[in-house]
Each structure stands twice: as structure tokens, then as C-alpha cells.
Amino acid sequence: MSKEVIFDVDLPKTAFITSFTMTIDGVTYPGNIKEKEAAKKQYEKAVSKGQTAGLVKASGRKTEKFTVSVNIAAASKVTFELTYEELLKRQFGKYEMFIKVKPKQLVKNFEVQVNIFEPQGIRELEAEGTFITNDLSDVIKKSFSGKKGQVSFKPTLNQQRTCANCSTSLLDGDFTIKYDVERGSPNDLQIVNGYFVHFFAPTNLQNLPKNVIFVIDISGSMSGREIQQTREALLKILDDIKGDDYFNFILFGSAIYTWKDMLVKATAENLEEARKFVRAIDTEGATNLHGGLMRGIEMLNTAYEKNIVPQRSTSIIIMLTDGQPNVGISDPPQIQESVKKAIKEKYPLYNLGFGYGVDYNFLEKLALENKGLARRIYPDSDSAIQLQGFYDEVSNPMLSDVELNYPENSVSDLTNNNFKHLYDGSEIVVAGRIVDNDLNSLTADVKAQGADNDVTFIAQGDVKETTEALQEQEYIFGDYTERLWAYLTIQQLLEKRIAATGEEKENLTAKALELSLKYKFVTPLTSMIVTKPEDYDNQAGLADKPIEAEARSAPVTHQFSSVSSLYRQNAPPTWYTSVDGDPHFIISVPQKEDALCFNINENPGAVLNLIKDPVTGITVNGQLIGDKRTSNEAKIQNTYFGKLGIANKHLDLKLAVTPEKITLQNGNEKSVFTWLDTVNLQQEGLTLIINKEKNLVLFMDGGASFVVVLHQVWKKHPLHQDFLGLYVMDSHKLSEQTHGLLGQFFHPIDFNIVEIHPGSDPKKPDATMIVKNNELTVTRGWQKDYRKDTKHGLDIPCWFVHNSGAGLIDGVHTDYIVSSIF
Numbered sequence: 001m002s003k004e005v006i007f008d009v010d011l012p013k014t015a016f017i018t019s020f021t022m023t024i025d026g027v028t029y030p031g032n033i034k035e036k037e038a039a040k041k042q043y044e045k046a047v048s049k050g051q052t053a054g055l056v057k058a059s060g061r062k063t064e065k066f067t068v069s070v071n072i073a074a075a076s077k078v079t080f081e082l083t084y085e086e087l088l089k090r091q092f093g094k095y096e097m098f099i100k101v102k103p104k105q106l107v108k109n110f111e112v113q114v115n116i117f118e119p120q121g122i123r124e125l126e127a128e129g130t131f132i133t134n135d136l137s138d139v140i141k142k143s144f145s146g147k148k149g150q151v152s153f154k155p156t157l158n159q160q161r162t163c164a165n166c167s168t169s170l171l172d173g174d175f176t177i178k179y180d181v182e183r184g185s186p187n188d189l190q191i192v193n194g195y196f197v198h199f200f201a202p203t204n205l206q207n208l209p210k211n212v213i214f215v216i217d218i219s220g221s222m223s224g225r226e227i228q229q230t231r232e233a234l235l236k237i238l239d240d241i242k243g244d245d246y247f248n249f250i251l252f253g254s255a256i257y258t259w260k261d262m263l264v265k266a267t268a269e270n271l272e273e274a275r276k277f278v279r280a281i282d283t284e285g286a287t288n289l290h291g292g293l294m295r296g297i298e299m300l301n302t303a304y305e306k307n308i309v310p311q312r313s314t315s316i317i318i319m320l321t322d323g324q325p326n327v328g329i330s331d332p333p334q335i336q337e338s339v340k341k342a343i344k345e346k347y348p349l350y351n352l353g354f355g356y357g358v359d360y361n362f363l364e365k366l367a368l369e370n371k372g373l374a375r376r377i378y379p380d381s382d383s384a385i386q387l388q389g390f391y392d393e394v395s396n397p398m399l400s401d402v403e404l405n406y407p408e409n410s411v412s413d414l415t416n417n418n419f420k421h422l423y424d425g426s427e428i429v430v431a432g433r434i435v436d437n438d439l440n441s442l443t444a445d446v447k448a449q450g451a452d453n454d455v456t457f458i459a460q461g462d463v464k465e466t467t468e469a470l471q472e473q474e475y476i477f478g479d480y481t482e483r484l485w486a487y488l489t490i491q492q493l494l495e496k497r498i499a500a501t502g503e504e505k506e507n508l509t510a511k512a513l514e515l516s517l518k519y520k521f522v523t524p525l526t527s528m529i530v531t532k533p534e535d536y537d538n539q540a541g542l543a544d545k546p547i548e549a550e551a552r553s554a555p556v557t558h559q560f561s562s563v564s565s566l567y568r569q570n571a572p573p574t575w576y577t578s579v580d581g582d583p584h585f586i587i588s589v590p591q592k593e594d595a596l597c598f599n600i601n602e603n604p605g606a607v608l609n610l611i612k613d614p615v616t617g618i619t620v621n622g623q624l625i626g627d628k629r630t631s632n633e634a635k636i637q638n639t640y641f642g643k644l645g646i647a648n649k650h651l652d653l654k655l656a657v658t659p660e661k662i663t664l665q666n667g668n669e670k671s672v673f674t675w676l677d678t679v680n681l682q683q684e685g686l687t688l689i690i691n692k693e694k695n696l697v698l699f700m701d702g703g704a705s706f707v708v709v710l711h712q713v714w715k716k717h718p719l720h721q722d723f724l725g726l727y728v729m730d731s732h733k734l735s736e737q738t739h740g741l742l743g744q745f746f747h748p749i750d751f752n753i754v755e756i757h758p759g760s761d762p763k764k765p766d767a768t769m770i771v772k773n774n775e776l777t778v779t780r781g782w783q784k785d786y787r788k789d790t791k792h793g794l795d796i797p798c799w800f801v802h803n804s805g806a807g808l809i810d811g812v813h814t815d816y817i818v819s820s821i822f
Contacts, residue, residue, distance in 0.1 A: 010100030012086050016487060017522035019083035031528040033520040035513060039527035085521075087487060090201060090427035091393060094124070094178040101129065101175045106160050106167060114177055116149035119190070121182035127151045130173035135159065144179070151177050189444060189461030194434045195481040196411070196442055196461060198404060201427040205398040206451040209313040211246040211263055211303065213296040216281070217321035217354075218251045223283040226322055226354055226379065233387035234278045240395060241266045246309045248299060249277065252292030254285030254327050263303045289325035290335045293317070293349075297342045312449065314397040314421055315347045320377070320387070321363070322354035324803055332362040332812065336499075340369050348372040348420050352390060355379040356768055356777035359806055365499040371420045376775070396424035399448035399455070404430050406444045411435060415488040422448065431485035439463070486519040494523065524773070577742050579610065579622070580709065580725030582638040584783045585805065586796055587745045595798035596751070597783045598805035600741070600813050604639055609816045610726065611743040615735035616703045617650035620742070621821050622726065627719045640723030644708060645821035648700055651685045654822055655698060657708050659722030662696060664688060675710055694790055705729045709786045725786055741809065741816050753778070753799065769799055774807035 011017070020031040034042065088095040099112060116122065122144040132140070136159060142151045153175065162170045186202035216230060234249075241247060245266045249259040259277050264270045296317050303309045329335055343349065349370040351363040354377045364374040377386045399422040406414070414432040422428060434442070446457040493512040500508055513525045522528050579585045587596040600608065604626030611620040625642030646655040656663040662673045666683060673679055679690035687699040698706045709725040731738075731746040738746050751771035759766035759779055769778040779800045784793030804813040 010102070011084055012098050014089070014491070015084040015086040016490070017082065017084045017528065018520055019081070020528055021081045022079070033517055033522065033526050033528050035517065036525060036527045039529040042529050085483065085487060087429065087484065090180075091425060093203075093425035094126075094180045097177040099175040099177075101131065101171050101173060103169055103171055106157055106169050107171075108157060110155060110160065110171070112151070112153040112175055114151040116144070116151075116177075116179060118147055118149075118179075118181045120184075120188060121147050122149045123180050123182045125149045125151070125177070125179040127153070127175070127177050129153070129175045131171055133170065136170075149179060185459075186457055187444070187446070187459030189442060189459045190481060191434065191439075191442055191461045191463045192481040194437065195431065195485050196434060197429065197431045197481045197484050198444055198459060198461070199427055199429055200402075200404065200422075200446055200457070200459070202398065202422075202457065205424075207242075207424060208397045208400060208449075208451045209242075209244045209246070209310050210395070210397055211300065211309045211313055211315040212241075213248050213250060213263070213299060213315075213317050215250045215252065215292045215296045215317060215319040217287060217289070217292075217319075217323065218253045218257075218281060218283050219285055219287040219323055220253075220283050221287075221323045221357065222354070226383070227281065227283050229384040230320060230354075230387065231278055231281055232384040233391075234281075235275060236384070236388045237391050237395075238271055238274055238278065240392070241271065243267070244310075246303070246313075247274070248296075249274070250292050250296050250299070251281065252288045252295075253283065254288055256288060256291045256295050258295065258299075263299060263308055286327040287321065287323045287325050288327040289319075289321055290329040290338065291327070293319060293335075293339055294342060297339070297347070300347055301342075312451065314400045316350060316372075316394060316421075317347055318350045318352065318391070318394075320352045320354060321358060323357055324359045324362075324806060331814070332359065332365075336362075336366055336369060339366060343370045345371060345420075350375070350390070350394065352377050352387065354383070356775050357802060360774060361498070361807070368495060369499050393426075394421075394423055397421045398424050399450055402428060402446065402448040404428065404444060404446050406432065406442065409435065410439060410442060413485070413489070415485065416492055429484075429488065431481065431488050433485065483519060486515050487521070490515050490519075490521060490523060577731055577745055578725065578727040578785070579641065579742060580711075580727075580786055581784065582640050583622075583624070585741065586783050586785070586798060587742075587749070589749060589751070591748060592751070595783075595796055596745075596749075596801060596808065597781070597796075597798040598801040598808060600804050602639065602804075602813065602817070607818050607821055608813075609740045609818045611728070611734070611738060611740040613703075613734045613738040613743065615737055616733075617648050618700070618703050618734065619645075619647045619649075619822075620706070620726070620728075620740070621645045621818055622724075623821055625721065625723065628721055638720075640711075641726065642721075642723055643821055644724055644726055646698060646706060647822050648685075648703065651700065653686060653700075655688075656821065657696065657724060659710060659712070659724060662690065695787070702733065704731045704733050707787055709790055711786070711790065727785075727787055739810070741805075741813070744810055751799075756780075767799070769801070769808075771808055776801055776807045778802070 088097055097114065099114075101112070103110060116125070125142055125144045127140050127142050129136075129140070136155060139155050139159060140151070140153050143149065155171070160169045160171055162168045183201065183203060186200060188199040190197050190199075214234065216234075218227065222230070243266055246263040247266060248263050251257040259274065296319075300315050300317070303315075304311070309315070324330075325332070325335060329338065339349070347370070349367050349372040351367040351372065351374040353360050353363050353374060356379070358376075360374065360376060367374040375390055377383055377390075400420065402419040402422050404417040406417075411432045412435050415430055417430045419428055440463050442461040444459040444461075446459065448455055490512050493508050493515075497505055497508040497512065509525065512523065515521075516523045516526045577587055583600055585598050585600065589595060602608070602624060604624050607621050607623045609619070609621050611618060613619070621644070622641040623643040623645075624639040626639050642658060644657045646657070647653065652667045654665045656665075660674070662675070664671045664673070664681075666686070671681075673690055675690070675693050677690055678692045679688060679696075681688040685701045687697075689697040691697075693710060693712065695707055695709045698708075705728075707727040707729065709727065711723050711725065713720045713722060726742075728742060728746075734743070734746055736747060738744070749771070751769050754768045754770065756765050756767040761779075764779050764781050766777060766779050769776045779802070780797065781800045782795040782797055783800075785796050786793040788794065801808045806812065
């Protein structure tokens, strides 16, 4: 009897998967890296033939979770081997290697074995685990001498138990190894096989004075634990601000508030006054993100112009928000353009996104365009520690405007070699290609601004010296500098791609894809396909179920759990895409046997593009109407579709539908019907059926079919009025170029659900959905399908995406507003 087993592993955020193999009954099947779409087609072809197949893909830019499920025949043994490569980041003076430990059961031979080799020599070595008890602390073995270090953790079965006779494991958490190397010089320049890598990590330098502006979101959504944890973090940060630093606070809700009119020095008196201000911070209003940022930039500009701050100092802006801009300038591209123009690359912008409701893609683009970075702050009990931890990373700048220069005629294809700041305890890494094959050594100079004057460091790399050092360790691969160059280049191309558009984005994508395929990295552009010959599957009895292997993007602090099986019993019997109600969009996802839904909040009168297919010529737009009440009678007005326009330019056809009448214009012929009519009209290329006071069905040759549902309310109802719903059937008949609020979902969409937890409504749990490189807070709920029962409808379970579908739809919902119904 076969049995399904699950294998998963959490990977570091910056790792790239480079190899995955399956060994079944002694036979090893390796994975091959292919372009994502090509791998998908090969996988689907293998599955259709009944072959065992695996697909390894990165669901987002930050590959973190890798999962495999496989049906194993009786008496079979399957071994999975996963290899990933990662550049260890140096923070607070140490390199950190992170290993997620979560076996979910007692394991007879459980072992973590880490071997370290550093040509410079190892200076210190630590190992710790969040799950380590006093009894387990002695199980960690670590040692280092010279260039080699070793850490092992091998608990027995009894040591893994949560109690003496328990069958559950206490191994559940993070295992972290930290170490640093001996540094006779701030530079380490290594050259191997025509490529070089330059590590730059100076020590014992005086820190630069810094000017920091905290731009804090105080909108209503920050109320409760979020604003409380923000206050806690800011109070701890104030304890760490140095006496020669300058600082200020800017708060933004609907309005903008500043603590002081200008930056002030961190004197004891000012710090105590700041603490009182922070303790009093509370929430109010909406989210004027643009206004808050611009006030901070203007304040820094003024501080330099009026010599309020030292000219030789560094400035940073740290913004914290949990929502999306909705007051003032709220269009993300406009905000990006405005902020970039104002900053002019003078100050790095660090964006901290609190929770899952933020438009993280927007925050990341905004930060990357302004020499900074974005970081998600997870809504947990340690959120204040996360906030303070980020500040600690950037609180001690040692150098600014760092530039690493190499002989122009000796190197090419450099990775990024200009950096705004270098922080104490961190490291800069640059790699490149050696042009001169006969080159035996390479000299580089590093120029930067220090606390007192400009500084220059000279680095010298020798081919022979590097080669001899690496020969001491057999498992070091000889092309590691080339692969490190490719690793950095791909990461930086993908990073630039986030903020790029048009032809620039296409070129960056093409370069990143080419390198990903050449060096066999699983990235957001590639997948790894593993297939097993059909005859072997049949002989081994494994053809009943394909292997599903996937690298998923999920918060490393949360356990991945699939929920599709939990909800499949309630999945809709037929698959369609629709918009109905006020207005509720329902997106069927057949491959998940589930559905997604979202609302669009827009003013009455707005016309939204729902479907646009340039190939078939079909366009569908809808105009919103509101309740009968006027806008001053309520803060929120419900909106519905009061007019739908379906056009096919190839057939010269226009169908306008309102709750009062249906107008069909086919060429020069015009026909008008009411909902009291019963119609079955067949013309060349189309069929129109009107079911009296219920719905109409439109079939078009070579295109999808549409069902428009009429919702009628009591004519004397004080608030509501008649409206329409739209259901799209046979959407697969439309082309792959179809777009629009509905049309974009006619193509397959992949998403994963993680961390299900109770929501504000006990019947509707919340979760995190990972889709299109975004992590969104979603709620399990129901929407209505009114095709068969226009009064009561049928409940369709779905994952509800908040904020007008932000993060799920391409762009923002206002991108889909058009001028007229046709």
C-alpha cells in the first residue's frame, strides 16, 4: 500500500536553490533548470502521461519554503537532496547562518552538521537555538582552529521529547550560527578562474554623526497593539541615540504633525522631551503618506542649507506605515516620482511595512529608488524588537559615499560598487570579471567620507595566494568566485527590475533569466523540473500521483500550511469569473479548487474596464451607480453596476445593458428590448437570450459567453435601486492578452495560503496569502452566485482580499477607470 509523505525545508530569504534530486529505490533523478513557463509545460506533459514529476519554483523574489509531496509505493525508499547557495550577510560584526529546525516528529537520526572554511582564519564562533533547553545546550558541539570551524547538533530520541513519555518533538525553531574572521586588513580581495570578489569591512573607525527623521503612520488602522509597539520601539531607540546625533519625528494621519519645526540635537533635555512626545502619540485619520515623507525631506534639506546639522554627517529617513496612501497624493507612481525628485539621492529612505495590509511592492520600489531598502515588520508579540533591531542595523554609520574602484582595463561586468553608507559591523561585497587572462594580481582603491576627513583604502589581491588558500579545503568549488559574481549580479538585476518599467524592465528580465539558466539558479524567472521515466513509475506503482515540489515564498517566522483540502468540499461546482453586488468580484481558481474575491470601492459614475481582449476585439466596461441617499447622509455609500457595455469590434457589435432596457447595435441595425421581454435572437456571430426579469445570456462566436443578472428591489426602497451582475463563462476562449479587472484572471494565477488564525469574526478566519510577490492579509468568507437564484443566491467560499484587491490585481483599481461605457 502506498503512502503519501511530506518533505519541506525553510530556506534563508536570500538563498537560491541550485540543485534538487530524488533518489527512489537507489535510482537518482536530478532536476534541470528551465525558464519558468517551459518547465511548467514539461511538468504538465509528464503529469498528463501519468509520470512522476516534480516542479521546483520560486513563487516570489524571496524563496523561503520548499515543499515536496509524493506517493511512495510500499517498501520503497525516497531520499531528497536539496542544495542552495547563499552569501552570508555580516551584521553587528558577525556572519550569520540560519537553519530552520522543524521535523514535526521524533527523528531517529537527527543531525545538523556545519563545516566552515575561511581563508582568512576564524576568530570567533557561536551557535544557538531558540528551542534549546538547558538539557540540550550541552548537545551543541562547536570548535574552530585556524581556517576551519565545525558545529554539530545531534540530539537522541529522548532528548528530542517534550516530556519523558511524549511522542512530540521540542525541536521547533531557529538554529543560528554566528562567526567572524581574522582581519589583518579591512580588504580581502580573492581572484579565482578569471573572476574576483572583494570583501570590504573596516573596523575601529569613528562613527559619523547622523541625522535621522522618523516618519510615523498614525492613521486609524495603526490603533491598538501596533501603535503601542511603535511607541515602545521609539522609546528604546531614544535610549540609543548618541549625543552628537540630530533627530525629529513626523506623524502622518489625514494631517501632518511634527514634534519640532527643525532637527534638534540629542541633548539630555531634548531626549526627555522627545520621550514625553512619543508616549503621547495616538492614532487618527487616514493615510497621508506622501505629505509625511515630503515634510521629512524638506526638513533635511533645510537643515543642511541653514547649517543646522554638521556638513560631514549622514542623514536617513525611516518611515513606518501599516496601510496604503489615501489622502493627498495617493497614486503610488506619482509618490515615487515626487519623492525621488525631492531626495535627489542625498538621503537613503528606509521603509518599514507593518503587517500584511501594506502595499509592500510600492514600499520596496520607493526605497530602492532612493538608495534604501524596505523591511516587513511582522505583527507579532516581538514587533517592537523588530523595529528596534532594524534601527540598530543603521544606527552606526562609519563611512558615507563609499566607492570601490578597479583598474578600468583589467575588469568588466562589475556588480554594484557605489554605496551610500557603510555601517559599523557590516560588510560591502563587490565582484567582477577579469579581462586580462594573464593577470596575476589586482589592486583596488576604496574612497569614502569619514567622520573627520575623506579616506582611501588600498586592496591587493593575488591569484597564487588565493589558489593556495583554497586548495587546503577539498570541498570548496573552484568556480566559487564566478558563481558569487553571478549570484550578486542576478540579485541586483532582480532588485532593479522591481522599480523598472517598459523596455528597461524587459532588458533586466532577459539578463537575469540568461544568468539564472546558465548558472542553474532557481529564481522568480526559472523553475527546476524533475521527471521520472514513465516505465519506472508504472513498475514501482507510483503513477497514481505526481510529485508536487515547490519553493514557496512565505514569512520565515511562520509555518506554511496548505488550506486547499480544508475548503475543497465547499468549492463551487463550475468555474467562472464574476462581479456582482456592491461590487463583489469572484475569481475562480480551478487549479486550487478554490476562489478569491475582492470589492472595488469607487465613486458612483465611475466606469471600470472589466475585460479587454485585443485579439478577439471583445471589451466589457461597467458604470457604477450608488444608493439613492446623498453622500452627506452617510460616510460610506454602496455602489453597484448600473450599466454594462459589451462590445466586439470585429463583429461591429455593441450591447448596452441597464436595469431598464437592453440595447443591441449590430452594425447599422439597432434593437431595443426591456426586461419584460422574452427573447431568443440569433444573428451572424451571436446569440442573445433574455429570460424575462431574470437574466440575459450573450454568446459570441470565437469568444466567451456572458450572463448578466438583473437585481430588482422594491421601487419605494429608501436606499437601494436596481442593479446588474456580470458572469463570464468559457473565458478560456479569450486570448492570453486579455486584461481588465476581471480579464487578467482568465490566465492561471498561483497563490499560497499560510498562517491561518482567528479573525475578528469567529466564523471567518484570517490568513496570509502569498501572490504576485506580495504577502496579503486575507479573510475566509462567502460571496453570492446569483445565476440560478437571483433573490437568495448560492454561497461561494473564497479568500477575501482587502483594500480594493490591492496586491492581487495588477496595479491599483484606479488604473482601470475609463472615460465611457464603450
